[in-house]
Amino acid sequence: MMIKYIDWKVTIPRIVAAVPIAILVFIPVFSTSRDTLSIIILSGVWVIAAMGFAMILRTGQFSMGQAAFMAIGGYASAILTVKMGWSFWPSFFMAGVISGIIALIIGSVVLRVGNIYFSIITLSFGEIVRILAQNLEGITHGARGLIPPSPEPIVLGSFEINFDASVVPYYYFMILLVAITSLVFWQINRSRLGGTFFSLAANQILAEHQGIYLMKYRVIAFTVAGIFTGFAGAFYAHFLEIITPYMLGLWESIQIMIMSIVGGVSSLVAGPLVGAVLLKVLSVYLSRLPVYGIHALLFGGAVVLVLVFLPKGTGLIDLWKKFWRKVFNEPEWYEIPSIDE
Amino acid sequence: MPPAAIWMDGLIQSCIYMTMAFGMVLVFSILGILNWAHGQFYMFGGIVVYYAVAAAGIPFPISLLISAVAVGVLGMLVEKLIIERVNVPIYGPLYVGVATISLIFFFEGAASMLFGMQDKGLSMVYPGVLDLGVFSVSYQKIGVVIFTVIVMVAMYIVLNLTKIGLAIRAVSQEPVAANLYGISVKRISVIVMGIGCAMAAMAGSIMAPIYPVNPFMGRIPMIMSLLAIVIGGIGSLTGAIVGGLILGFLNSVIAYKISYFSEVVLFILVILILLVRPQGLFGASLK
Numbered sequence: 001m002m003i004k005y006i007d008w009k010v011t012i013p014r015i016v017a018a019v020p021i022a023i024l025v026f027i028p029v030f031s032t033s034r035d036t037l038s039i040i041i042l043s044g045v046w047v048i049a050a051m052g053f054a055m056i057l058r059t060g061q062f063s064m065g066q067a068a069f070m071a072i073g074g075y076a077s078a079i080l081t082v083k084m085g086w087s088f089w090p091s092f093f094m095a096g097v098i099s100g101i102i103a104l105i106i107g108s109v110v111l112r113v114g115n116i117y118f119s120i121i122t123l124s125f126g127e128i129v130r131i132l133a134q135n136l137e138g139i140t141h142g143a144r145g146l147i148p149p150s151p152e153p154i155v156l157g158s159f160e161i162n163f164d165a166s167v168v169p170y171y172y173f174m175i176l177l178v179a180i181t182s183l184v185f186w187q188i189n190r191s192r193l194g195g196t197f198f199s200l201a202a203n204q205i206l207a208e209h210q211g212i213y214l215m216k217y218r219v220i221a222f223t224v225a226g227i228f229t230g231f232a233g234a235f236y237a238h239f240l241e242i243i244t245p246y247m248l249g250l251w252e253s254i255q256i257m258i259m260s261i262v263g264g265v266s267s268l269v270a271g272p273l274v275g276a277v278l279l280k281v282l283s284v285y286l287s288r289l290p291v292y293g294i295h296a297l298l299f300g301g302a303v304v305l306v307l308v309f310l311p312k313g314t315g316l317i318d319l320w321k322k323f324w325r326k327v328f329n330e331p332e333w334y335e336i337p338s339i340d341e
Numbered sequence: 342m343p344p345a346a347i348w349m350d351g352l353i354q355s356c357i358y359m360t361m362a363f364g365m366v367l368v369f370s371i372l373g374i375l376n377w378a379h380g381q382f383y384m385f386g387g388i389v390v391y392y393a394v395a396a397a398g399i400p401f402p403i404s405l406l407i408s409a410v411a412v413g414v415l416g417m418l419v420e421k422l423i424i425e426r427v428n429v430p431i432y433g434p435l436y437v438g439v440a441t442i443s444l445i446f447f448f449e450g451a452a453s454m455l456f457g458m459q460d461k462g463l464s465m466v467y468p469g470v471l472d473l474g475v476f477s478v479s480y481q482k483i484g485v486v487i488f489t490v491i492v493m494v495a496m497y498i499v500l501n502l503t504k505i506g507l508a509i510r511a512v513s514q515e516p517v518a519a520n521l522y523g524i525s526v527k528r529i530s531v532i533v534m535g536i537g538c539a540m541a542a543m544a545g546s547i548m549a550p551i552y553p554v555n556p557f558m559g560r561i562p563m564i565m566s567l568l569a570i571v572i573g574g575i576g577s578l579t580g581a582i583v584g585g586l587i588l589g590f591l592n593s594v595i596a597y598k599i600s601y602f603s604e605v606v607l608f609i610l611v612i613l614i615l616l617v618r619p620q621g622l623f624g625a626s627l628k
Contacts, residue, residue, distance in 0.1 A: 062435050110612070113619045116375065116434065120571050121615050124608035127564075131604050250564075254442050261439045292458060293556070297450025303443035307436060308426050 013324045025175060028168045037167045041239060043280035044174040045070075048181050048232035050260035050272035052225030055185060057265050058194070059221045060201030061114060065122030066229055067252035068129040073099040073230030074237030074248065075133060078146040083139075088151035092234050099230020100223050107222035111215060114204075126253055133245040145244030148237050170239055177235060181228050182269045188224070189268040197221055255279075262306050264315020271317040278316070279303075345476035347597050348590075353482055353551070354565075355589025356489040357383075360544035361566035362573070362581035363496065364537035370513040370576045371533040372424065374434050377441040379541050380563025381448035385412050386542030387554040388456050394463055394549075401466040401550075405488075408546040409539040416538025419444065420531050445559075452556035460553035481550055488547050492540065493582070499536075500578075509533060513576075565592070568611050574621025583622060 028037065049066055056063045073095040080091035110121045133140045140146065151173075154161040161169045188194050196217050199207040208214055237243040263275020282302065286295040306316065361383060368376050386408045393404030423444070427436045467480040500506040511519040512529045520526050544562070552558065569588045573580025588607070596603040614621065 057435075062438075110616065113615055116575065117571075117615045117619045119438075120567070121612050124568075124611045128605055128608045131601065131608075135601050258439055258443060261436065291454060293450045293453030295450065296446040297454060300443040300445065300447030300450060304423060304440055304447065307440045307443070308423055 009324075009328050009330075013320075017320075028171055032166060032168055034167050037171050039281060039284050040277075041167065041170055041174045042236075043277045044178050045232045045236045045239075046256065046259055046276040046280055047178055047273050049229050049256045050263065050276045051181055051185050051269060052229040052232075053256050054260045054265045054268050054272045055188070055197075055221050055225045057260070058189075058197040058201060058268060059218050060204065061111070061118045061218060061222075062257065063122040063222070063225075064119045064250070064253050064257065065124075065126035065129075066225070066256045067248040067250070068122075068126035069099050069103060069226045069229040070233030070236060070252070071126075071129055071133060071243070071245075071248035072102055073233030074148075074243040075140060075146070076230070077234035078148040078237050078243050079139060081148050082146050088149070088238065092151075092231070092238070095234035096227045096231040099233070100227035103226025103230075104219065104223045107219045107226070108215070111218040111222060123250065123253070126250055130245050130249050140245070143245060145242050145247075146237075147242055150238060150241060174235065177231060178273075181231075182273070184224075184228070185268045193217075193220070194268070258303055262303055262315055264317035266314060267317055270320075271315050274317050275315060346478075347593050349476075349478050349482060351590040351593035353485055353589075354592055355586045356485050357544045357548055357562055357585075358566045358569045358588050359582050359585030360489055360492060361541050361562055362569040362585045363493070363578060364540035365566055366570050366573075366576060366578055366581040367509075367533055367540075368537040369570070371509065372420075372428070372437075372530050374424065374428060374437040375441075375567070376424075376534075376537065377438055377563070378419070378444040378448060379537070379566065380559030380561075381445055381452075382412050382416060382538040382541040382559075383545035383562055384452060384554075384556060384559035385415065385448070386545030387549045387558060388452060388556075389542070390546035390549045391461055391463060391554045394466070395461075405543060405546050408542050412542030413535040413539035417531050417535040419538075420534035424534070425527065425530070449556050449559075456554075456556055458556065460555045462553045463550040466550050485547050485551070488543075492543060496540075505532065568607065570621075571611055572614055572621060574623040577621065577623040580621050580623035 024040070027040065031037075049070055052069070053063060053066050056066075076098040077088075077091045077095035080086040080094055081088060084091075086094075106125060110118065110125075113121065134143055136142075150163045151169075153163065163169050188197075196207075196212055199210070199212065200214060200217055204214070233248065236248075240247075259276040259279050260272040261275070262279060263273065264271035279299075283295070283299050286298050289295060289298075310316070311318070361379060365376060365379050368374070368379075389408035389411055390401075390404050393399045393407055394401055397404075399407065419441075423440055424437055427433075427440045429436060465479065465481050467484055469480050470477045471480060471483060498506075500509060508519070508524045508529055509532075511522070511524060512526055516526050519529075545559070565588050566585065569584035570581050571584070572587055573582070573584030591603060591607055591610075595606060599606070
């Protein structure tokens with residue numbers, strides 16, 4: 001029998017990283033306070049959205065309309081449950097599907113233009129979604145919004161998971177959702193597909209000359225991001241039990257963007273996760289400060305400081321790798337000198 | 342046919358969007374980035390003028406200049422301390438975008454702490470109404486139009502007839518070659534950022550007697566001037582003026598006809614223009 005060689009330089013950071021994740025999973029055992037759990041649940045929603053953004057950024061495009069896909073998912077699920085009388089689970093599933101289909105259609109039209117033009121097109125798309133949600137009274141109830149019900153209880157023999165009684169079921173549902181999303185994105189990142197995505201961002205012309213069809217891979221990334229963002233939006237609407245046009249607009253898209261950039265886009269899963277959780281928790285606690293306006297001031301200031309003082313092109317997650325390189329006394333990576341200057 | 346007052350309102354709005362879009366295009370053509378916090382410089386312009394006129398009692402034309410200089414210096418600081426450090430080669434525009442978007446939160450928070458949340462308004466500086474028989478228009482609004490024309494002409498003179506304008510045009514065309522000829526690109530970037538922010542501040546301060554001043558007044562003009570430079574072509578000064586005019590009238594005259602749907606028309610127009618002609622109506626393609 002072969003003895004498997006354990007590389008401690010890989011294993012120890014993984015074990016240390018597993019500790020906070022394990023703590024997160026077992027939080028409801030120690031505290032079932034609605035307050036604490038809600039913060040984590042809501043940051044989970046933004047984690048998924050930020051991962052979607054990072055996935056699109058992997059192909060070199062930055063979308064400024066990710067909150068629109070959350071709104072589409074939320075409205076799809078809300079309309080199916082409230083207006084059509086579907087039950088929660090199928091409509092939750094359909095929310096992702098509808099959001100994915102819309103992302104596919106929009107993506108295959110607008111992804112032909114890249115760079116800043118794509119950002120502005122997605123920004124306009126997000127605003128169109130908001131204006132339509134605000135004004136199509138018959139379908140979306142306009143500015144009053146829709147009130148989707150909470151999920152039906154799941155009966156497992158004598159045991160019943162009741163979503164109305166406490167937030168713990170929501171908590172595990174969210175953890176499951178984040179886990180599935182992370183798994184999918186992680187696998188995509190590891191696979192040939194992830195490499196292709198990265199090649200599009202790194203050198204578009206070279207990638208095209210290697211026979212990579214640009215549009216196909218951009219649309220794939222956009223659609224995958226759209227599907228999961230739709231799920232996040234549906235969850236958001238059902239957890240808060242309301243969805244209005246103002247909840248998911250341009251400023252939320254911008255927040256998604258800030259979260260994944262601050263977290264770091266060098267990894268598709270860990271960066272957005274760290275960024276979204278940290279910034280969401282930070283902004284929740286800041287908004288409890290008594291002085292009005294200090295919340296926005298400190299939030300903006302913190303993000304600017306992170307961007308200015310971190311090494312360029314990296315996020316918070318890269319500090320983690322750097323820390324472990326210091327600990328194991330590994331040589332610094334050779335950095336490719338930039339072409340400019 | 343909408344009433345003449347609607348057309349006048351469209352013209353006034355075009356004036357703000359034009360002035361702001363002009364500054365944004367100038368910054369974009371030199372630094373290669375979009376300054377998302379441009380609307381907040383507009384807001385600071387309004388606030389400075391409000392304090393200068395209402396609290397300190399300085400005459401309006403002089404306080405316009407004061408606000409332009411003060412906010413211009415603020416813009417230079419932002420360029421020097423933040424944008425220059427964040428603007429890295431490949432993902433540069435993205436990182437600068439995120440940094441300036443965070444500055445939106447920072448500036449709005451600072452303004453609402455110092456200035457307060459409520460709307461404040463200056464009284465009309467030039468009271469009185471010009472009666473043209475068919476319709477009447479206040480001197481204040483005429484003042485806005487004249488001021489905008491003066492700013493545009495001044496910018497034309499600065500860019501085309503002075504040495505610094507020559508340097509700016511050289512850097513926008515060929516940064517490397519300009520550097521070789523002894524123009525400091527970094528210094529030009531700081532100056533251009535100052536000019537751009539000063540223009541936003543002037544737009545904000547000339548509007549202070551007409552629209553109420555509050556910490557969040559910069560958001561909509563920012564988006565609108567962004568769309569204006571997209572329609573006109575990112576990097577084209579003519580495009581900024583034409584785009585501003587189109588948007589101003591679209592927001593008032595078309596909105597008079599079809600209410601909220603004008604916003605949808607606006608965004609669909611932007612998407613169509615970008616899909617068919619990504620460089621905009623007047624712009625050259627990006628490098």
